Amino acid sequence: MTRVSIEVNGTVEELDVPPRLLLADLLRDRLGLTGTKIGCAMGACGACTVLLDGAPVRACLMFSVQANGRSVRTIENLANEAGELHPLQRALREHHGLQCGYCTPGILMAIAPLLESGQPLEPDAVREAIAGNLCRCTGYDTIVDAVVEASRP
Amino acid sequence: MKPSAFEYLAPETCEEALGALAEHGDDAAVLAGGQSLIPMMNLRIAAPRVLIDVMRAPELRGIGNAGGRIEIGAGVRMAQAERESGVALMTAALRHVGHPAIRNCGTVCGSVAHADPAGEVPAVLLALDGEVVLRSLRGERSVAADDFFLSYYSTAREPDELVVAVRIPSASPPRVAFREVTPRLGGSTGEFATAGVAATAEPDDLGRWRRVRIALLGVADRPVRAREAEALLTGVEPTNDAIAAAAESAATTVDPPSDVHAGPDYRRRAVRVLTTRALAEIAS
Numbered sequence: 030m031t032r033v034s035i036e037v038n039g040t041v042e043e044l045d046v047p048p049r050l051l052l053a054d055l056l057r058d059r060l061g062l063t064g065t066k067i068g069c070a071m072g073a074c075g076a077c078t079v080l081l082d083g084a085p086v087r088a089c090l091m092f093s094v095q096a097n098g099r100s101v102r103t104i105e106n107l108a109n110e111a112g113e114l115h116p117l118q119r120a121l122r123e124h125h126g127l128q129c130g131y132c133t134p135g136i137l138m139a140i141a142p143l144l145e146s147g148q149p150l151e152p153d154a155v156r157e158a159i160a161g162n163l164c165r166c167t168g169y170d171t172i173v174d175a176v177v178e179a180s181r182p
Numbered sequence: 183m184k185p186s187a188f189e190y191l192a193p194e195t196c197e198e199a200l201g202a203l204a205e206h207g208d209d210a211a212v213l214a215g216g217q218s219l220i221p222m223m224n225l226r227i228a229a230p231r232v233l234i235d236v237m238r239a240p241e242l243r244g245i246g247n248a249g250g251r252i253e254i255g256a257g258v259r260m261a262q263a264e265r266e267s268g269v270a271l272m273t274a275a276l277r278h279v280g281h282p283a284i285r286n287c288g289t290v291c292g293s294v295a296h297a298d299p300a301g302e303v304p305a306v307l308l309a310l311d312g313e314v315v316l317r318s319l320r321g322e323r324s325v326a327a328d329d330f331f332l333s334y335y336s337t338a339r340e341p342d343e344l345v346v347a348v349r350i351p352s353a354s355p356p357r358v359a360f361r362e363v364t365p366r367l368g369g370s371t372g373e374f375a376t377a378g379v380a381a382t383a384e385p386d387d388l389g390r391w392r393r394v395r396i397a398l399l400g401v402a403d404r405p406v407r408a409r410e411a412e413a414l415l416t417g418v419e420p421t422n423d424a425i426a427a428a429a430e431s432a433a434t435t436v437d438p439p440s441d442v443h444a445g446p447d448y449r450r451r452a453v454r455v456l457t458t459r460a461l462a463e464i465a466s
Contacts (some may be wrong), residue, residue, distance in 0.1 A: 031190060047187065048187075048188060048189070048190030048233070049185045049186070049187050049188060049223075051184075051185075051220075051224075070184060070221075070224045071221040071224055071225060072217060072220075072221050072280070072284060072372075073372060075281075075283065078283055081286070081287075084261070084283075084286040085282060085283040085286060086283050086286050086287050087217075087283050087284070087287070089220075089224070090216055090217055090220045090221060090224075090284075090287065091216060091220070091287065092190070092213075092216070092220070092233075094190050094192070094235070095213075095216065095235065095237070097192075139282070139283060157282070158282060160281045160282070160372065161280065161281030161282065161283055161284065161372045
């Protein structure tokens with residue numbers, strides 16, 4: 030067991046973990062943050078995307094020990110404390126940008142830093158940002174439409 | 183939890199990391215960004231007994247420019263190199279590596295050490311006459327990219343050596359182009375390249391090319407230079423005919439492997455088309 034200290038959604042978590050525990054499994058099984066999904070566990074599908082020190086990473090391609098001393102943000106932290114949806118979440122709902130919803134947390138976390146930079150986004154930039162996120166329901170267009178609209182003032 | 187159990191070492195200095203490598207050698211794997219190693223561990227294709235995480239050593243994290251060479255340390259992630267290396271061909275190629283979330287973790291040196299024959303970074307290093315800096319407790323040596331990549335996932339690195347940096351001449355030719363074809367269309371598709379080309383050249387005052395470099399990926403057991411094609415374009419103006427002849431030479435001198443995505447003929451045709459487009463882009 031290795032002692033790690035990881036800030037997760039603003040709270041510092043001190044945990045003893047076996048080195049082979051993936052960050053995705055730590056989030057889901059140890060911290061109960063099951064919004065982060067595991068699809069392929071080999072980096073291909075993007076369902077487990079979380080923010081590490083503000084940048085999107087694959088939680089299935091990182092051991093928890095590698096996140097020691099760093100800050101993780103998950104889908105659970107996107108809506109505010111009053112439970113109001115993030116503009117990105119509202120836009121996806123309004124544009125029918127999700128169906129089964131399994132890929133949605135990863136897609137939202139892949140896009141959140143781009144949206145929060147405050148710049149209006151072109152469709153190509155959105156497509157590039159979610160190029161590593163597979164969605165088998167929507168055909169992507171409604172997701173791109175939603176993000177483009179959410180980025181406009 | 184899928185990977186086999188392992189002992190995790192997180193040395194705080196390069197010296198400590200080298201000590202761990204000397205002690206554990208063949209039983210150990212170096213963990214940098216982990217974007218190739220961890221999928222292999224999740225699938226149990228790899229099951230190292232010891233993981234040596236080199237990302238905690240501050241002296242490995244920098245991008246430097248000294249002695250006419252840009253040096254990218256073992257701890258430099260691809261996203262950082264994309265923004266900060268100032269190496270135009272590296273920047274152009276890195277856009278094709280995995281996708282943004284992969285590049286936020288994966289490292290330049292890790293890609294070199296992994297030596298996937300379809301890897302973008304090894305081909306860039308080869309095209310730019312780069313070198314790989316290897317360090318162990320026995321000392322440090324530098325190996326030219328030409329001599330470093332031996333075969334599929336196989337390099338000149340000894341088990342006790344760490345790839346501490348790659349070095350690229352800072353006076354690389356200013357004109358660059360990178361092209362590849364993948365099973366999915368687009369830029370950051372996360373797909374491995376079926377075939378690709380990294381090219382540079384420098385026009386002289388009369389518009390004739392010199393320092394022509396054409397490196398191919400995905401068409402052999404390692405990245406390869408198309409030397410005959412380079413020679414055909416050296417000292418001449420890059421006319422459409424000259425480019426076509428060079429691209430033809432590049433396509434016919436490779437002996438590509440076959441896999442589920444494409445056979446040798448397709449890959450040769452891809453080399454011809456991609457090389458033509460890359461060289462035309464440099465000439466324009």
